[in-house]
Amino acid sequence: MSERTVELEVLRYNPETDGEPHFQRYSVTCREEWVVLDALNHIKETVDPTLSYRWSCHMAVCGSCGMMIDGEPKLACKTFLRDYPGVIRVEPLAHFPVERDLVTVIDDFIAKLTRVKPYLIPKEEKPVAAGEYRQTPAQLKRYKQFTLCINCMLCYAACPEYGIIPKFLGPAAISLAHRWNQDSRDGGRAQRQEEIAATEGVWECSFTGACSEVCPEHVDPAAALQQVKIKSTVDWYLAHTMPWLNK
Amino acid sequence: METITSDIAIIGAGGAGLRAAIALAQADPRLRIALISKVYPMRSHTCAAEGGAAGVIKGDDSLEQHFNDTVGGGDWLCDQDAVDYLVQEAPKELLQLEHWGCPWSRELDGSVAVRPFGGMKIQRTWFAADKTGFHLLHTLFQTSLQFSSIERYDEYYATDLLVDEGRCCGLTAIEMRSGQMRQFRARAVIIAGGGAGRMFPFTTNGAIKTGDGMALAYRAGVPLKDMEFVQYHPTGLPSTGTLLTEACRGEGGVLLNKHGRRFLQDYGMGPETPIGKPVLKTMELGPRDRLSQAFWHEQKKGNMVTTQWGDAMLLDMRHLGEQKINERLPLVRDMSISYMGVDPVRDPVPVRPVVHYMMGGIHTDIRAATPLAGLYAAGECACVSINGANRLGSNSLTELLVFGRRAALSAMEYLASDPGRGNSQAIDAQAEAARARVRALFQKSGGESIAGLRKEMMHTLEQHAGIYRSGEGLSEACATLAALRRRYANIELHDKTNVYNTDLLQALELGSMLDCAEAVAVSALERRESRGAHQRLDFTERDDARYLKHSLASFQGAAAPRVDYSDVVITKSQPGVRDYSGGHA
Amino acid sequence: MAEQVTRKPYVREVPRMLWFLRHPRYMRYMAREFSCLFIGAYTLMLVVGLKRLAEGPDAWAGFLAALGSPGAIVFHLFALAFSAYHSITWFRLTPKAMPVQIGDTFVADRVISGAHYAGWALVSLVVLWLAGAF
Ligand SMILES: Cc1cc2nc3c(=O)[nH]c(=O)nc-3n(C[C@H](O)[C@H](O)[C@H](O)COP(=O)(O)OP(=O)(O)OC[C@H]3O[C@@H](n4cnc5c(N)ncnc54)[C@H](O)[C@@H]3O)c2cc1C
Ligand code: SF4
Ligand code: FES
Numbered sequence: 013m014s015e016r017t018v019e020l021e022v023l024r025y026n027p028e029t030d031g032e033p034h035f036q037r038y039s040v041t042c043r044e045e046w047v048v049l050d051a052l053n054h055i056k057e058t059v060d061p062t063l064s065y066r067w068s069c070h071m072a073v074c075g076s077c078g079m080m081i082d083g084e085p086k087l088a089c090k091t092f093l094r095d096y097p098g099v100i101r102v103e104p105l106a107h108f109p110v111e112r113d114l115v116t117v118i119d120d121f122i123a124k125l126t127r128v129k130p131y132l133i134p135k136e137e138k139p140v141a142a143g144e145y146r147q148t149p150a151q152l153k154r155y156k157q158f159t160l161c162i163n164c165m166l167c168y169a170a171c172p173e174y175g176i177i178p179k180f181l182g183p184a185a186i187s188l189a190h191r192w193n194q195d196s197r198d199g200g201r202a203q204r205q206e207e208i209a210a211t212e213g214v215w216e217c218s219f220t221g222a223c224s225e226v227c228p229e230h231v232d233p234a235a236a237l238q239q240v241k242i243k244s245t246v247d248w249y250l251a252h253t254m255p256w257l258n259k
Numbered sequence: 260m261e262t263i264t265s266d267i268a269i270i271g272a273g274g275a276g277l278r279a280a281i282a283l284a285q286a287d288p289r290l291r292i293a294l295i296s297k298v299y300p301m302r303s304h305t306c307a308a309e310g311g312a313a314g315v316i317k318g319d320d321s322l323e324q325h326f327n328d329t330v331g332g333g334d335w336l337c338d339q340d341a342v343d344y345l346v347q348e349a350p351k352e353l354l355q356l357e358h359w360g361c362p363w364s365r366e367l368d369g370s371v372a373v374r375p376f377g378g379m380k381i382q383r384t385w386f387a388a389d390k391t392g393f394h395l396l397h398t399l400f401q402t403s404l405q406f407s408s409i410e411r412y413d414e415y416y417a418t419d420l421l422v423d424e425g426r427c428c429g430l431t432a433i434e435m436r437s438g439q440m441r442q443f444r445a446r447a448v449i450i451a452g453g454g455a456g457r458m459f460p461f462t463t464n465g466a467i468k469t470g471d472g473m474a475l476a477y478r479a480g481v482p483l484k485d486m487e488f489v490q491y492h493p494t495g496l497p498s499t500g501t502l503l504t505e506a507c508r509g510e511g512g513v514l515l516n517k518h519g520r521r522f523l524q525d526y527g528m529g530p531e532t533p534i535g536k537p538v539l540k541t542m543e544l545g546p547r548d549r550l551s552q553a554f555w556h557e558q559k560k561g562n563m564v565t566t567q568w569g570d571a572m573l574l575d576m577r578h579l580g581e582q583k584i585n586e587r588l589p590l591v592r593d594m595s596i597s598y599m600g601v602d603p604v605r606d607p608v609p610v611r612p613v614v615h616y617m618m619g620g621i622h623t624d625i626r627a628a629t630p631l632a633g634l635y636a637a638g639e640c641a642c643v644s645i646n647g648a649n650r651l652g653s654n655s656l657t658e659l660l661v662f663g664r665r666a667a668l669s670a671m672e673y674l675a676s677d678p679g680r681g682n683s684q685a686i687d688a689q690a691e692a693a694r695a696r697v698r699a700l701f702q703k704s705g706g707e708s709i710a711g712l713r714k715e716m717m718h719t720l721e722q723h724a725g726i727y728r729s730g731e732g733l734s735e736a737c738a739t740l741a742a743l744r745r746r747y748a749n750i751e752l753h754d755k756t757n758v759y760n761t762d763l764l765q766a767l768e769l770g771s772m773l774d775c776a777e778a779v780a781v782s783a784l785e786r787r788e789s790r791g792a793h794q795r796l797d798f799t800e801r802d803d804a805r806y807l808k809h810s811l812a813s814f815q816g817a818a819a820p821r822v823d824y825s826d827v828v829i830t831k832s833q834p835g836v837r838d839y840s841g842g843h844a
Numbered sequence: 845m846a847e848q849v850t851r852k853p854y855v856r857e858v859p860r861m862l863w864f865l866r867h868p869r870y871m872r873y874m875a876r877e878f879s880c881l882f883i884g885a886y887t888l889m890l891v892v893g894l895k896r897l898a899e900g901p902d903a904w905a906g907f908l909a910a911l912g913s914p915g916a917i918v919f920h921l922f923a924l925a926f927s928a929y930h931s932i933t934w935f936r937l938t939p940k941a942m943p944v945q946i947g948d949t950f951v952a953d954r955v956i957s958g959a960h961y962a963g964w965a966l967v968s969l970v971v972l973w974l975a976g977a978f
Contacts, residue, residue, distance in 0.1 A: 026758065027758050027853070027854070028756045028757060028758060029756065032854060045498055045598075045600075056761075057710040060753075061709065061754060061765075062753055062754040063761075064760070065761075067466055068302050068304065068465035068466045068467045069302075069465040069466075070465065070499060071307060071501050071502075071594060072597075073306050073393055074304070074307070074465060075302060076299075076302045092597075106856070106858075107858070109854060111436055111758060111853050112758045113759075125404070130404060131360065131401045131402045131404060132360035132402070134358075138358070140354050143354065144354055144357045144370060146369030147365055148365060148369045149366075150945070150948040153945065153948045153950070154945060155362075156362060159362050160390075162301070163299075172864070172866075172870055172873075175858040176858060188401070198360070218873075218877075219937065220869070220873040221869075221937065222867075224940070232940065234937075234940055238937070238941035239940075239941060241941075437850070438850075757850050758851055
């Protein structure tokens, strides 16, 4: 069993005792196959019980453990120590306020998610007793990828626009709105447009593409945003050049 | 202390808690609902469920067959009236999820698709690729966002129930971001706190599954039922305990020992079925308890492959082909590669049994009501019991929907009887006492470490309350756990600050786990028979005359719990032989 | 530590001006955006050319002569390089913005980008043909 001493440099911040964050170095013996989260757990158990961070599933599905690892937004439970030969720098997710150590304040994301109405607004009402809405595998495929978002917010930490303009709705919230818009059962697009087609919605996006590069679930939020832009543009032209289409 | 008043408080925002909250919000928009969870709802462990949710939908199936599979799978320890209710409500609930937009996998004609699952004689497991729980949880969470009457308290850790005049009147919880204790006053409380797999060292359960919900009810005087039944899932990755869903076998994966033999045929689950043509309720599609037990025997015989993480069997899925694996089991492939370095398309994946699910839990009746007035429970933390001595895969996602909703309806009926809110001063005093108890932890300097005690607890359970148990081992476990509970009084916090103090939370979680662990060990010691997931080396037979009964462990403070028994509800299926040998029992 | 409210979330400042220096992927993005300056400049030049054409044959001849100067040639080389870079980066992104689904599969990214390249080549040929190159 191969072991290795790993140096981690972890951002620490305790609002009760610290004016501002500082880095703390830990040197721990780790197993070769460990992920960064295992190393943090090892630190918490054996070296420093005061270190705070979020985690639960250890299988990249609960979305809790997003952090900056050597400057990149990553899931700590899916980032292998073996890929980092030197000192590993661990910081809380960028662009979010730091509550304590690696724990960030994510109220902003939750509020934005709520605003985009991320639920089915049925195209046609149908009682449950009448059975399922039919949806072919092809129709499922049309939106499936955008359902895979685990709300880890790595994309927000990568997005330069969100860093500068915090009002930007951001990649995940818009992708989720798009997920519902693309669902054959849904008829709520018009209701969602108000939020997502606004200036602080999709038009804040300059298509850096960083969100898609860091997304651990291959949701490809950048794609969702560009698709929303194209659709909104088409809407606009139709409304302005063919007014008779407006009811 | 800040007091938050609502009509109904729900502890836990996983599948069960969210389902209950939505049912309440829909039934009466005027109800004020407090949804309290120690993690953001979408972090709840329901997200980890992979395989699917069982519900009768196809023409070749019937409620009766789902009933029979469930009752037989549970080794006749299920309450049959509850199972009846479950199988009846299951299709409605799964369809309701569909109407809320759950991306169920589909047939070509657009109807929902079903897949085979262990112990089920007919294909009836609805699935969303291999991320069923994830989609179910996110669908529920996102759907809940449309109801403004659901007030969420995310990252609040519930510490105590408030009970007055024999009624549950609320709870206390720590707001984690500030470290402040809050008092929640409610006319009824629903506990949906999830399982307790973290008592064991090697588990598929996430960090949050520490049995808090069970401990809350237990300490408030509600018995824990059938706690001795702990499910091992046969196929976990030996490195991390990460689960490879039963759907791997449902889709046709097979289990091999180191000689390449499909050894399940040697343990009453044969005859061998052709590769790539799985037969329901046979060989690899036998129930989880039997498979895990077979592993144990093979391991004793030295037939297992050795890995750096210990003995393992091989899960071979190569014959499924890359396309099918990518389409149906993408997560399985991803995790095998990431955490084991094995690509199931090319090589068999080493796996071993891993602690997965608590069949036992808070004693509830078919209405999801506990014996304490005003207190309801649903989901993995509750024991209705529809799982009996062994849960069938894909029944628990269904259970949390069906009984999550049922808990909500029962709580509403209870509110209609106008139960009142109890004596305010007396409740205040209790809340204050709860706060003082937590603050007292900050003062302690007994030197016991949280991680140290936790390790000893895990080790004890793994050694003595695992797949096979003995009276001697269990006695030892009971003694050790009692000692650990005593030593718990001397734990020392290293972190004495308020904001997001995870040292404190881990201390409280350890307290919950120790209480649950003792209930497991004591109940297991008392059950002198082998049934389902509870296998005794010293009592190898099922003993219906004495133990066709639910165990009920009651909290006795510092002393060990008292174990009583209650009758199993049997309506139409008399205990019989569990047959997984290719015949169609 | 007494039980009291001590929350004080810390906000890390983000540089507003030179933010793109924070990460190579931001710099790549800036390069893509920067490259469009040359496309703009080239368009401006075409407009000037039009104006000269309208001013009469002399002005037009002067314009053509100016195009032959070493400076103009260097400018053209740059403009060509940058507009090629710009087009390639955008074509690479087109499959994201315009996915095409046939049945239950999406048309491969290569095919969509490829179609754009083909369109590009076609338009170029037409332009060359109009210019009398063939
Ligand atoms: C890896 C894995 C795969 C599975 N696959 C399947 C499957 O395919 N099919 C199937 O039917 N079942 C499956 N199961 C089982 C099933 O997923 C769980 O039993 C079920 O999701 C439990 O849901 P729940 O709502 O009861 O609890 P959880 O989803 O665990 O939620 C518990 C909630 O309680 C809250 N909570 C706990 N303690 C406190 C506290 N002290 N204060 C405040 N809040 C608290 C948590 O924050 C959380 O919100 C699987 C389980 C695992 C682990
Ligand atoms: S889009 Fe991807 S990166 Fe963004 S929150 Fe969702 S899963 Fe995370
Ligand atoms: S711990 Fe759940 S995503 Fe990392």
